[in-house]
Amino acid sequence: MGRRVGLVAAAFAVVALAGCGANGSGESSAADRAAVAPEVASPQQGGTPPARDSSGEARQADTASARDGRQLVRTATVELRAADSSAVMGRVTDLVGGEGGYAAQEKSQPDRATVTFKVPGDRLDRVLTAIAALEGVQVVKRELTTEDVTEQIVDVEARLANQRASVERVRGLLERATTTAEITDVEAELTKRQAELESLQRRYETLKGQVALSTLTVTVSAAGASVVVEEEDDFLSAFAGGWHALVDAFAWLLVVLGAVLPFAVVLGLPVLGYWWRRRRRRVAAPATGAS
Known part of the structure; x- marks a missing residue:
């Protein structure tokens, strides 16, 4: 117990x-x-701090970096007027060369000169400002266009990566091919995919080149020369252009007919005589049978 x-x-x-x-x-x-x-x-x-605050800051940082890293193709046109167009164009050429640019195309007349330059994209604004500040030069016209090709470059980069991987896969198939038919088919497919890869690569290099080097066209006219005014597209100008094209086409048609007519006469008369003779025989044959 x-x-x-x-x-x-x-x-x-x-x-x-x-x-x-x-x-x-x-x-x-x-x-x-x-x-x-x-x-x-x-x-x-x-x-x-909460995790969502840090992620929000990261998103803002990514957005800012993406905005700053845009791929832009810029094209500028400047028309100037000066007493000595040749001297001013020489100064513009030296100015562009000092910023790392060069002249890609040139067209000169006695009182007018036009040069197309390639300028580093990040220095185009500086060049335009310096040209406008040249002494004794009047800026008649200035145009600047910008095209954002960021999405195009990103798309081409992704397609390049996929195409390279595709080419490597086909090369692996070529190494494992045993028969002649398999080797022929795989080589044909490999050639096709390599051609597509090279096309994408050229497209990518073209876009990057346009971004790296902006196009600047500078025209300098003499002070006493008349300024060439570009005609705007309207109905009357389009109608006049179409009428001139119709007249030119009709004139060419007459030329062609004039060139063909002698051959038609020489070759057509014997054919016409042969056809007329056969027709007479056909008409005369029923009459002979009836008699």
């Missing part, structure tokens, strides 16, 4: 100790959570 009472008392003691331990651990964990929560909720007090 005494032994049973001792066992029951020992069991109650174990249960009591477990309950106290559980309460103590629960209170300590709650206290830990209460201590950590203010740090998470208040970044200003030295806690770690």
Whole structure:
């Protein structure tokens, strides 16, 4: 009996100790959570900011970098008037050369000179400002166009990567080909894909070249020369152009007829005589049969 009472008392003691331990651990964990929560909720007090804030800043940084890294194709046209067009064009050429550009095409007349330059894209604005500031030069016209080709370049880059991978896969198939027919088919496919890859590469290099070098066309006219005014496209000018084209086409038609007419006369008379003779025979044949 005494032994049973001792066992029951020992069991109650174990249960009591477990309950106290559980309460103590629960209170300590709650206290830990209460201590950590203010740090998470208040970044200003030295806690770690929420993850969504850092991701938002990262998105803003990516957007800013993408905006600054646009691929632009720029084309500018400047018309100037000066007392000495040749001297001014020489100064413009030296100015462009000093900025790393060069003359790609030139057209000169006694009182008018036109030169097309290739200028580094990041220095075009500086060149335009310097040309406008030339002494003794009047800026008659200035145009600047900008085309954003960023998406085109990104698309071509992606297609280049895919095409290179495709070519490598076909080369792997060529190494594993065993029969002559398989080798012939795989080589034909490889040639086709390599041609497409080279076409994409040329397209990519063209776009990058247009971005790297802007096109600047400078025209300098003498002060006493008349300024050439470009005609605007309208109905009357289009009608006049079409009428002139019709007259020219009719004149060429007459020329062709004049060239063909002697051959038609020489070759047509014997054919016409032969046809007339056969017709007479056909008319005369029924009359002979009836008689």
